[in-house]
Amino acid sequence: MKVRRPKLTFLDRLYLPQILAGMWTTLKHMPRKKFTRQYPEEKFKLLGKYRGAPTLVRNQDGQVKCVSCQLCEFVCPPKAIRVIPGQRDAGAPAEARIEKEPADFIIDMTRCIYCGQCEEVCPEQAIFLKKDFAVTGYKRAELQFHKDKLLELGGVHEDPICKWKKK
Amino acid sequence: MSVETVNLMIDGRAVQAVPGTNLIEAARLAGIEIPHFCYHPQLPIAGNCRMCLVEVGLPQLGPDRKPVLAADGRPRVNFGPKLTIACNTTVSEGMVVLTRTPRVIKARRGVMEFLLINHPLDCPICDQAGECRLQELAVDYGQGCSRFVEEKEHKPKHVVLNAKVTLDDERCVLCSRCVRFMREVAGQDCLGFVKRGSRSTLTCYPGQEPNTNYDLNIVDLCPVGALTSTDFRFRQRVWFLKETRSLCPHCATGCNTLIGSREDVVYRQTPRDNPAVNQCWLCDFGRLNYKFIGDPARLTTPLIGGAGVEWPAAIAHVAERLAAIRTAGGQIAGIGSARATTEELFLFAKLCQGLDSTLLDSVPRSGAADKLLLDTDRNPNMRGAQLTGVASGTPGSRLAEIAAGIARGEIKALLVLGEDVTAAGIGADLLAKLELLVVLAILPGATTQAAHVVLPGAAFAEKGGTFVNAKGRMQQFHPAVAAPGAARAEWQVLSGLLAAVAKDGKKPSPESPSLGTVFATMAAEIPALAGWTLESIGEQGRNL
Numbered sequence: 001m002k003v004r005r006p007k008l009t010f011l012d013r014l015y016l017p018q019i020l021a022g023m024w025t026t027l028k029h030m031p032r033k034k035f036t037r038q039y040p041e042e043k044f045k046l047l048g049k050y051r052g053a054p055t056l057v058r059n060q061d062g063q064v065k066c067v068s069c070q071l072c073e074f075v076c077p078p079k080a081i082r083v084i085p086g087q088r089d090a091g092a093p094a095e096a097r098i099e100k101e102p103a104d105f106i107i108d109m110t111r112c113i114y115c116g117q118c119e120e121v122c123p124e125q126a127i128f129l130k131k132d133f134a135v136t137g138y139k140r141a142e143l144q145f146h147k148d149k150l151l152e153l154g155g156v157h158e159d160p161i162c163k164w165k166k167k
Numbered sequence: 168m169s170v171e172t173v174n175l176m177i178d179g180r181a182v183q184a185v186p187g188t189n190l191i192e193a194a195r196l197a198g199i200e201i202p203h204f205c206y207h208p209q210l211p212i213a214g215n216c217r218m219c220l221v222e223v224g225l226p227q228l229g230p231d232r233k234p235v236l237a238a239d240g241r242p243r244v245n246f247g248p249k250l251t252i253a254c255n256t257t258v259s260e261g262m263v264v265l266t267r268t269p270r271v272i273k274a275r276r277g278v279m280e281f282l283l284i285n286h287p288l289d290c291p292i293c294d295q296a297g298e299c300r301l302q303e304l305a306v307d308y309g310q311g312c313s314r315f316v317e318e319k320e321h322k323p324k325h326v327v328l329n330a331k332v333t334l335d336d337e338r339c340v341l342c343s344r345c346v347r348f349m350r351e352v353a354g355q356d357c358l359g360f361v362k363r364g365s366r367s368t369l370t371c372y373p374g375q376e377p378n379t380n381y382d383l384n385i386v387d388l389c390p391v392g393a394l395t396s397t398d399f400r401f402r403q404r405v406w407f408l409k410e411t412r413s414l415c416p417h418c419a420t421g422c423n424t425l426i427g428s429r430e431d432v433v434y435r436q437t438p439r440d441n442p443a444v445n446q447c448w449l450c451d452f453g454r455l456n457y458k459f460i461g462d463p464a465r466l467t468t469p470l471i472g473g474a475g476v477e478w479p480a481a482i483a484h485v486a487e488r489l490a491a492i493r494t495a496g497g498q499i500a501g502i503g504s505a506r507a508t509t510e511e512l513f514l515f516a517k518l519c520q521g522l523d524s525t526l527l528d529s530v531p532r533s534g535a536a537d538k539l540l541l542d543t544d545r546n547p548n549m550r551g552a553q554l555t556g557v558a559s560g561t562p563g564s565r566l567a568e569i570a571a572g573i574a575r576g577e578i579k580a581l582l583v584l585g586e587d588v589t590a591a592g593i594g595a596d597l598l599a600k601l602e603l604l605v606v607l608a609i610l611p612g613a614t615t616q617a618a619h620v621v622l623p624g625a626a627f628a629e630k631g632g633t634f635v636n637a638k639g640r641m642q643q644f645h646p647a648v649a650a651p652g653a654a655r656a657e658w659q660v661l662s663g664l665l666a667a668v669a670k671d672g673k674k675p676s677p678e679s680p681s682l683g684t685v686f687a688t689m690a691a692e693i694p695a696l697a698g699w700t701l702e703s704i705g706e707q708g709r710n711l
Contacts, residue, residue, distance in 0.1 A: 069291035070404045085401045099325055100292040100401050123291045 046131050051116045053132040054107055055154030056147065057125075059162065064151065065126035067164075068102040072118035072127055080111035081118060105150060109135045109143040124163075128154060175262040182258075190253035190264055191219060201266055202275060202304050204390045205342035206254035209446055211351055213343050218304070220250035220274045226261035234261060250274050272308070279308040285320040285365055287337040295392030297405040301340060320365050329376040331383055331397055331451060339369050339393035345385035352448070352539070353379040369393065380450045380537055387437055387447075398455055399435045403427075408434060411647035412706055414634055415453035416506060416627040418534075419544035421636030422449050423707075426457075426628050426647040433460050433628055433648060441707050443640065450540050459626065460648070464611060466623035467652025478653065478663070485620050486667035488603045489522060489580060497579025497602065500526035500569045502593075503557035504585035505546030507657060508632025509641070510682060512548070512555040513689040514661035515584050521668055526572060528565040529558040530591045542637050550635035554693060554711075566592050573597045581605070584657065585624060589613040607657050623654035630656035631682050633704065635711065642708035643701055658685055 011017055037044065046052075059065050068085040086103025118127050130153060137143045145153075172183040177190075177197050184193040191201045192208065204216035224246040226234040234242035244263045250271060253264070265271065283305065290296040322336035341360065346369070350356040357375045360367045371377065377385075386396045408427035415422040415436070422445035427435045436457055438449035469481035476484075492499065501519040503512055512529075519527050529552045532545040552558040559565075570593045572578035580603040581588075589595055589612075598604055598617040606618040615621045629650040633643045650656065662680050680688075683701055690696040695711050703709065 067292045068401075069296075070407070071291075074404070074406060085403070087401050 040134070044133075046133075050131055050133075051114045051129040053109065053114070053130055053135050053145075053153065054112065054116075054118055054127055054150070055130050055132075056105060056150040057128055057154040057157035058151060059159040060156060061162075061165075062156075064101055064147075065124050065157065065159065066102050066105060066122075067100045067124055067126070068105070069100075069123060071121045071123065075117045075121045077115060077117065078111045078113050080108045080113075082106040082108070102147060105147040107145045107150060109145055110140060125157065125159070128157065130154065173258050173260045173262075175258050175260070175264065177264040178266055184258045186258065188258050190221060190223070190256050190258065193258050194253065194264070194266060199266055201253045202300075202307070203254060204300060204340055205344060207344055207347075207388060209352070209448075210344060210347045210388075212255050213347060214252050214255040216278070216340065216342050217252065218275060218278050219253040220278075221253045221256075221271055222246055222265040222268055223251040223256060224263040224265075225259065226263075275304075275308040276310070279304060280310060280314070282340050283309060283313065284315045285322075285337070286340075287319070287324075287335075289338070292401075293335075293338065293392035294395045294400055294405070295338075295389070299392060300390035322366075322368050326370075327397075328371055328394075329378060329382060331455070332377065332386060333395050333397050333400055334369065335393050335395065336368050336370075338391050340391050341367050341369070342390060344388040344390070345369070345394055348381075348385050348388055349377060349379075353377070353381040353384070354538070355379050358385075380452055380541060381448060381539060383451045383454055384438070384448050387449075396435070403429055403434045409647070411628075411645050412439060413628060413644040413647060414547065414642055415449065416547040416634070417453040417456050417545060418540075419542040419547060419549060419637035420445065420540050421547055421634050421640065421642055421708075422453060422540060423642065424449060424453075428628070428647045431648040433457050441642075443708065444636065444642070445540055448540060450537070452541060457628065459610065460628050462610060465609060465651050465654065466611060466615065466621060467654055469623060469653065470618075470621040472619060478655070478660075481620060481622060482660075482663045482667050485603075485605050485622075485664060488619075489668060492580045492602055493522060495579070498526070498572060498577050499524040499580040499582070500572060500578045501528075501557075501582040502566070502569065502584065502586055502588055502591070503527065503529040503552060505529045505532070505549040505552040505558065505562065507548065507552075507585050508630070509548060509551035509555060509635060510632050510685045510689060511584065511657045511661055512552050512557045513693070514658055514665055514685065515582070516556045518661060518665050518668060519582065521665065526565060526569050526578065527557055527559075528569065529562055530566070530586045530588070531561075531563040544637055547636070548634040550637065550639055550711075551633070551641075554635060554695060555689070563591070569593065570597055573600055576600065579603065583607065583614060583618075584661075585609070587612040587614045589617075607660060609654070622660050623650075623652070624660065625650040625654055625656040629654075630658070632656075632658065633686070633701075636708075639711040640708045641696075641699075641704055641711060643704050643706075658682065 056066055068083050070083045073081045073083050083102050084104040086101055088101045116129050119129050170185055173186055175182050177194050178199055180197045182193050182197045191206055194201045201219045203219040205213045224244040226242040227245050229235045237243045324335050324337055326334040328334045346358045349358045357372045357377055361370050362368050383396055386394045407429045410425045410427055413424045413426045415424050423439035423441040424436045425439045426433055436454050438447050440447045468475040469478055471484055499522045501524055503515045533543050534545050536543040549562055581601050583606045585608055595617055604618045605620045606615050607622045607624045608615050609624045609626050628647045631645050633641050635641045659679055686701050690699045
């Protein structure tokens with residue numbers, strides 16, 4: 001097959017007008033507002049409903065809000081959550097009579113799809129999707145977030161009701 | 168003989184019921200569910216939950232005691248001015264029952280509202296959540312939100328009734344099923360209600376605690392999460408559990424059970440209804456005796472002289488050694504276990520017969536019986552052992568003969584199926600005299616220590632099979648979890664061994680038979696089982 005090539009004029013063959021036109025476009029953008037961000041030094045501004053990594057929270061009294069009802073484990077579509085239910089020891093102060101607390105709470109971040117169903121299903125408002133989106137690690141084991149890590153990420157969530165305290 | 172029945176209409180459906188049947192059971196015949204908390208078919212009727220209220224109408228009778236007919240030719244029915252509890256109303260001729268009228272629904276909503284007033288709503292931490300009658304009926308008859316603005320009544324939580332049962336009084340709906348069970352069935356009248364009205368509290372008589380072998384049945388009976396099993400408490404949510412139909416392997420009664428397991432871990436055993444065996448009860452001894460299944464010490468690989476090998480090598484080695492001992496004129500004896508399934512005992516007997524071994528017995532095991540379910544014979548399948556010929560005459564009567572044979576040096580090889588024979592009169596000194604000791608076991612012990620070949624078997628929850636209970640009822644059970652490591656069901660090992668021994672060095676067929684084929688072979692050879700199949704036994708068993 002024979003490719004038909006356009007016939008170039010002298011100016012076309014000179015190349016200079018095209019290069020100058022291109023340079024002009026570049027120059028026009030230089031004083032304007034920049035669109036690129038210097039990620040990772042410069043972070044994104046995320047909107048309010050952004051769903052990042054799931055975390056566990058404590059209430060203002062420092063109590064783990066999760067009571068290991070395992071509904072998140074049940075609802076989790078990629079089966080990323082595993083709760084090992086435990087009992088709060090009898091010697092603990094009886095300020096809240098929650099007898100149940102997770103012995104461990106594992107979220108496999110290699111499986112999590114950030115859908116937020118765990119947050120939605122939680123009857124205790126104990127699990128929240130925070131804004132962390134760059135969940136990385138050198139090993140798979142580092143991406144198995146355990147209870148301590150999840151609580152550290154989650155921090156404190158004010159609980160206006162403290163349902164278990166009134167029992 | 169035909170049973171006399173009465174005719175009645177429940178929600179427009181014609182029902183025929185035996186006189187004396189209550190309306191809950193009669194409605195169940197018609198496929199209509201009348202909600203209830205306190206009623207239980209195995210317990211005396213209390214009628215205190217008021218959830219089963221229905222409209223009951225009776226035909227109007229004339230002076231001649233015949234139904235008065237209305238203008239359209241139908242009997243005229245007079246409905247009572249008030250609703251009636253279905254549990255304590257028995258059927259009668261011409262009765263008309265309405266279970267879904269607005270009045271009935273309103274009554275049920277009212278009962279539910281009262282029950283939920285003081286209910287703590289701690290479903291997230293309640294073990295009953297998922298199989299709770301209150302939860303289910305709250306979906307049907309509960310309100311979205313509470314009208315109760317006063318302070319809720321607070322009652323004792325996590326009360327330790329005894330080592331097995333933990334009580335949460337706030338969740339109690341005062342149905343009194345547990346009170347009636349302890350009084351009427353378990354025979355220890357120790358539970359009761361104290362205080363009045365909304366302060367009524369379930370409690371145990373001071374200074375007493377439930378101490379029967381049936382305490383955990385009150386946990387099954389409790390329609391809510393008030394009574395919880397300490398063993399199962401907080402361990403797993405019920406909706407994750409896979410329920411497998413099984414049998415209790417701890418005595419000759421053969422109670423029907425459901426094994427609740429998740430991801431190859433057994434979490435609990437609950438009774439399964441069988442009117443011919445255990446009704447709906449299960450003793451605590453059998454119920455809690457499942458921990459050995461997940462024991463970390465379980466045997467997981469076949470061992471020859473203590474070294475782990477693959478299955479084909481182990482089977483071939485045993486077959487070879489047995490053949491060598493037979494050629495050299497040594498006697499071979501077998502000790503079976505009445506804890507093994509009938510299929511396994513059959514294969515074991517067949518294996519021993521094939522080796523010209525006439526010395527075959529099983530180990531008896533007994534304990535104190537109680538008046539309800541627990542049998543003196545703690546072997547689940549002694550009748551099966553007798554049926555297959557593993558035990559003949561008095562079980563265990565030939566053990567002394569086997570011990571003497573080993574002592575004299577006549578018996579050179581001993582096959583042991585799932586027993587620790589050192590506890591049955593054949594000590595370690597005798598076992599040391601043997602040229603070949605093959606042990607099929609699930610846990611290590613003195614016998615597996617002395618064994619030349621150890622073949623790891625499967626626990627009852629890891630295999631299928633049949634047991635014949637003390638009354639001669641054959642029942643089957645199914646595998647709930649996988650056996651650990653390379654451990655295999657004994658019937659699979661024995662079929663492999665049988666094939667290897669019979670074919671005498673020839674390559675055994677690569678296909679292992681299914682449990683159904685093993686059962687079919689057994690049914691063909693044992694006259695009492697002629698024509699039987701696993702399907703014909705069903706899930707409720709079949710009498711021999």
